[in-house]
Amino acid sequence: MKFFIDTANLAQIKEANELGILDGVTTNPSLMAKEGIKGQEAIMNHYKTICEMVDGDISAEVISTDFDGIIAEGKKLAAIHPNIIVKVPMIKEGIKAIKWFTDNGIKTNCTLVFSAGQAILAAKAGATYLSPFIGRIDDSSWDGVELIAQISQIYSIQGFKTQILAASIRNALHIVRCAEAGADVCTCPLDSILGLLKHPLTDIGLAKFLEDAKKTA
8 A cells, every 4th residue: 555645744745755655745725725835836836846855646736626727737737747646626527627637648636535436437537546535524424444445346346447545534543444445545644654653562662672771781
């Protein structure tokens, strides 16, 4: 399973990348706004900087909701760097745009996915990645990881090549459960990635080893 970090914060991207396990980055307009990145030129330059930091797929999201607007934005984003993946919303015009991008050699990430039906449409259109938002599904009293498992089964049966990118990850357990359910990628905040490191028995064991090492010095 690939590990992407879901942020526009350069320091967090650097820290995750230094772990040696980072495969890519996902962003969205909310994450850009959180970092105070404003204006088209500044956003494009920020994407370029991220691409120079991480050798992997970088999702850059369009904000248009009409076909022509999505295509125009996507072409500009794709021109930034070969690793840019154009992030397109799961709407009617978005599906049409994903098909156009697929036919023209531009990779895509279909975002804001909440159902298996939507996942089928995205795969049929040729999306490179599909982003089910499992945390938001959990918030509505459904099991987001169950959706990952359902999509994984459908894609396997039908032979779809679209990669399942589990998004809206809230904690380390989400990551583990998504791996079990068949996600190809997890994208998550730095805290969730670092959470995988933690276990009280590791801390206790290390403290014991270090204490015993002092006796042999």
